[in-house]
Structure formats: structure tokens, C-alpha cells
Amino acid sequence: MAKKESNFVSMVATLSVVALVAAALLGGVYEATKEPIRLADLRKRNEAIEAVVPAFDTVPSDQIVKYGMDGDTLILYPALKNGIVVGTAVETFTNNGFSGEFKLMVGFDNEGAIVDIAVLSHKETPGLGDKMERDKSDFHVQFMGQHPDEFNLAVTKDKGDVDAITASTISSRAYCEAVQRAYEAWKATR
Amino acid sequence: MNQWKNFSKGLLKENAVFVMFLGLCPTLGVTTSAVNGLGMGLATTFVLVMSNLVVALIKNQIPDKVRIPAFIVIIATFVTVVEMVMKAYVPALFDALGLFIPLIVVNCVVLGRAEAFASKNNVVSSIIDGLGMGIGFALALTALGAVREVLGSGSIFGLSFLKGDGMLLFVLPPGAFIALGYLIVLANKLKAKTT
Numbered sequence: 001m002a003k004k005e006s007n008f009v010s011m012v013a014t015l016s017v018v019a020l021v022a023a024a025l026l027g028g029v030y031e032a033t034k035e036p037i038r039l040a041d042l043r044k045r046n047e048a049i050e051a052v053v054p055a056f057d058t059v060p061s062d063q064i065v066k067y068g069m070d071g072d073t074l075i076l077y078p079a080l081k082n083g084i085v086v087g088t089a090v091e092t093f094t095n096n097g098f099s100g101e102f103k104l105m106v107g108f109d110n111e112g113a114i115v116d117i118a119v120l121s122h123k124e125t126p127g128l129g130d131k132m133e134r135d136k137s138d139f140h141v142q143f144m145g146q147h148p149d150e151f152n153l154a155v156t157k158d159k160g161d162v163d164a165i166t167a168s169t170i171s172s173r174a175y176c177e178a179v180q181r182a183y184e185a186w187k188a189t190r
Numbered sequence: 191m192n193q194w195k196n197f198s199k200g201l202l203k204e205n206a207v208f209v210m211f212l213g214l215c216p217t218l219g220v221t222t223s224a225v226n227g228l229g230m231g232l233a234t235t236f237v238l239v240m241s242n243l244v245v246a247l248i249k250n251q252i253p254d255k256v257r258i259p260a261f262i263v264i265i266a267t268f269v270t271v272v273e274m275v276m277k278a279y280v281p282a283l284f285d286a287l288g289l290f291i292p293l294i295v296v297n298c299v300v301l302g303r304a305e306a307f308a309s310k311n312n313v314v315s316s317i318i319d320g321l322g323m324g325i326g327f328a329l330a331l332t333a334l335g336a337v338r339e340v341l342g343s344g345s346i347f348g349l350s351f352l353k354g355d356g357m358l359l360f361v362l363p364p365g366a367f368i369a370l371g372y373l374i375v376l377a378n379k380l381k382a383k384t385t
Contacts, residue, residue, distance in 0.1 A: 006253035014252055018260045022267040029271050036278035044281060121285060126222040127343055127361030167358070 044120070045091075045105075051134070052107030052116040053079040053087035067185045074185040079107075087115055092182035094174040099123040102174065106182040113147040116140065117179065129171030139165050139172075148183040193318050200322030202384065206299040207330035207370075208377035213299040217331060218366040220290045224347050227335025229283045230290060231328025233272050235321065237294050238303060240268045242320035245308040261304045262295070269294045299327060330373070337369045 004010050049059060056079035065076040075091040090106045102122035107115035117140045119133050131137040142163060143151075153176045154160025155169060164172035206212045216234070221227040244264050252260050273291045276284045284291070294300065303323055308316040339345055342360035344352025359365045 004251055004253045006255035010253045011256045015256055015260060015263075018252075018263050022263050025267055026270055029274050033274040033278040037274070040278060040281040123289070125362065127356070127358055 048105035048118040048120055049077055049079065049089040049107075051118045052105050053089050054081075054107075054109065054115060056081045056086050059089075065189050067189055069181060069185055074182065076185065076189055085110060088186055090182040090186055091120065092178045092185065094178035094181070096170070096174040096177060097122060097124055098129050098168070098170045098174075099125070102178070104175065104178045104182070106179050108183070108186050111147065112149070112183065112186060113145060114143045114151075114179070114183075115145075117143055124168070124171050129165070129168045131165045131168065132171060132175055137165065139175075143179065148180065153177075153180045153183075193315070196315055197318045197322040200319070200324070200326035201329065202326070202377065202381055204323075205326045205330060205377065206323055207327060207334075208374050209381070210299075210302075212302055213297040213327065214370075216290050216293055216297060217334065218363065218370065219293075220287055221331055221335040221338055221366060222361050223286075223339040223343070223345075224332055224336040225283075226286050227331035227333075228328060229280075229287055231324070231331040233276070233287070233291060234294055234297060234299065234327055235324025236272055237265060237268045238300055238324040238327075239317055239320040241265045241300055241304055242308040242316040243313060245304045246311060246313045246316035249309045257309065258301075258305070261301060261309075265300050265304065266295045299323060334366070334369055334373055337373065338365055341365070341369070 004014070046059075058080050059077050060080060063078050063080075065078075067074045067076060072093055072095075074093070077089040077091070078085050079087045079089060087107055087109050090108065091103065092106055093101060093103045095101050100123060102124065103120035105118045105120050107117070109115050122130065122132070124130050124132065132139050134140055146161075152160040153162065155162050155164040155172050155176060157164065157169060158173070160176065162172065162176055200206065202208075204210060207214070207217050213234070216230055220230045241261070241264050245261060269292060272294070273284075276287075276291065303320060307319045311319070336346060338360045339347075340356075342356045342358060342362075342365060344350060344356040357365075360369060
């Protein structure tokens with residue numbers, strides 16, 4: 001078959017057809033993957049909640065609180081066991097990571113002490129800042145059971161109580177900031 | 191054309207990374223571990239094969255003057271498909287590669303093969319060319335990722351064999367250049383032997 005000539009009509013027509021077919025295909029794939037993507041996000045969030053609060057049986061969706069702070073939204077998930085609140089998981093963020101934003105899930109008990117912390121998403125340097133992930137180091141362990149009123153959420157370099165990750169002071173500082181923000185949101189919404 | 195030769199040229203003789211130095215941005219960016227390199231390589235392979243296939247199919251319908259935009263739309267479509275499918279079914283890999291997946295669109299390997307090969311050859315040759323180039327690219331990324339992971343984190347494919355820290359340099363960007371340099375030496379040595 002001979003090559004199509006490049007005139008105005010053939011160029012416009014060809015590009016339109018190519019774009020139309022591409023758009024149709026993408027629309028189809030988007031519809032097909034929408035539900036799995038939502039489920040994958042939900043599963044990740046639920047796993048993080050389970051990791052950071054005491055054993056519970058439900059997180060009622062109508063009791064989830066959104067709390068706006070510092071230009072973004074923190075989400076508080078109350079965890080209930082037999083209808084009684086046993087802890088609250090707070091989805092918090094910081095914009096001061098080494099590579100910008102990252103998100104944590106911080107669990108508090110009813111007195112406001114930190115139960116545990118999990119990382120939801122981050123872009124920190126592999127091998128350095130990513131040690132804040134639970135399965136990469138024990139960085140999160142020092143926060144467990146501490147109450148932010150008595151435990152100064154700052155790295156030792158800034159006269160705080162947190163031992164920073166070696167060579168990742170910036171990531172550690174941002175982590176502390178995110179936890180502090182979570183605590184303030186938890187306190188404000190009691 | 192001999193199809194085996196057509197396939198195997200991408201593995202070493204015309205390897206996208208080691209010989210043609212194409213697509214170095216994702217190469218250096220994602221290869222902090224062997225798994226990341228492999229994931230990126232396979233995603234690129236898929237896009238390469240699909241775009242080569244489609245470009246070879248419709249090459250005579252596309253007027254010469256608009257071929258580049260048309261190729262880019264085709265490539266971008268497949269990249270977006272890969273991105274959505276990955277997000278849905280392998281969210282962990284997507285978290286690690288997320289930023290680099292959209293960059294496959296501008297990976298010179300993909301457009302380069304569409305322009306230099308698929309727009310001049312038939313469908314079967316183009317698929318085989320895409321497959322060979324893609325697998326060569328994946329091999330190169332996995333090798334680079336493995337070297338950096340072993341030296342930088344003391345593990346391989348996520349399995350740790352070293353307690354404590356590795357040489358951090360190799361996880362950071364300078365390590366990518368250093369490791370790539372030595373791998374290119376190795377690839378050239380191999381190439382000189384086989385030809």
C-alpha cells in the first residue's frame with residue numbers, strides 16, 4: 001500500500017482518528033481498573049490502621065473525621081471494639097521530607113499516647129530516609145507508648161527526644177513534624 | 191531478515207543502555223534495587239512491543255509529516271494503560287516506580303524503535319524487535335539494579351545477606367553512574383568476544 005500523502009485533510013483526519021481510538025481505549029481501561037485501584041488503596045489504608053492501634057473490630061465510616069490543618073487535610077479514624085473507642089488512627093502528612101511530601105498513619109490510645117506509627121507513602125531516598133518504613137528499621141519503635149506532652153517530638157540535634165535515622169536528619173525531622181501534627185489534630189477533635 | 195538476529199541484537203550488540211545509551215533517565219533513576227529495575231524493564235518492554243506492533247500496522251495510513259505526534263499518542267496511551275494496571279494490581283511496585291512510569295513516554299528507546307524500525311518493517315519483525323530491545327533493556331536495568339542493591343544495601347531481590355548498612359554511595363545517584371560505567375566496560379568486553 002502506498003504511503004498516505006501529507007496534506008491538510010489527511011493529517012487532521014489521521015491525528016483525530018489516532019487520538020479518538022486512544023481516548024476510547026484509555027476510557028475502557030480506566031473503567032476496568034477503577035474498582036481494583038480503589039480496593040488496593042483501601043486495603044493499604046486498612047493495613048496501616050490495623051498496625052497502629054490496639055486490637056479493634058470496626059472502624060465505622062460515619063465516625064471518620066476530616067480535620068483541615070496547614071493547608072491540607074488530616075483524617076482521623078476511630079477504632080472501636082465492642083462499641084467502645086480503643087484508639088484513633090490519624091492519617092497525617094508533612095511537606096518537609098527530603099523529597100517533599102510523605103504520609104504517615106499515627107495511632108493514639110485514649111490518653112493521647114502514641115501506640116505505633118506506619119508510613120503510608122513517601123519518596124525518601126532508598127537506603128537513607130526510607131529507613132523510616134517499619135520493615136526497614138526500628139526507627140518507629142522509640143515512639144511507641146510515648147505521650148507527645150512529655151516526649152519532645154524533635155530530633156536530639158534540635159534538643160528533642162528522638163534519635164534520628166543516621167544520615168537522614170531531614171527525613172527524621174519531617175517525620176517528627178508529621179507526628180506532632182497528628183497529635184494536635186487528635187487533641188483538637190477530642 | 192533473520193528473526194533470531196533481529197531479536198538478539200537488542201540483548202547485547204545494540205543494547206539500548208549499554209551500547210546506544212538511550213533511556214538513561216529511568217535507567218539511572220529507578221535502579222536502586224534489582225526488583226525496581228526488573229519492573230521498569232518489563233513495563234518498558236510491554237510498551238515497546240505494543241507500540242511497535244501498532245506503528246507497524248498503521249504505518250502506511252499515517253502521513254509522514256504527522257508521524258511523530260501520532261507515535262507519541264500511541265506510546266502515551268500504552269504507558270497510561272500500564273500505569274493504571276500496575277496501580278490496580280501491583281500497588282507496591284507502583285509505589286516504587288510511580289514517578290518513572292509516565293516517563294516511559296519520553297524514553298528515547300520507545301520512540302526510537304517506532305521511528306527507526308517499526309515504521310519501516312512488517313508487523314512480525316517489529317514485534318520481535320520490540321521484544322528483543324525490551325528484554326535487553328530489562329536485563330540491563332536488572333543488572334544495574336542488582337549491582338547497586340548488593341553494594342548499597344547488602345541484599346539481592348530484597349533478600350538481605352548483610353547486617354547493617356552497605357555502601358550508601360551506590361544507592362545514591364553517583365553510584366548509578368559509577369556502576370553503569372563498569373557495566374558498560376563489561377558489556378563491551380562481552381561484545382568484543384562474541385563478534
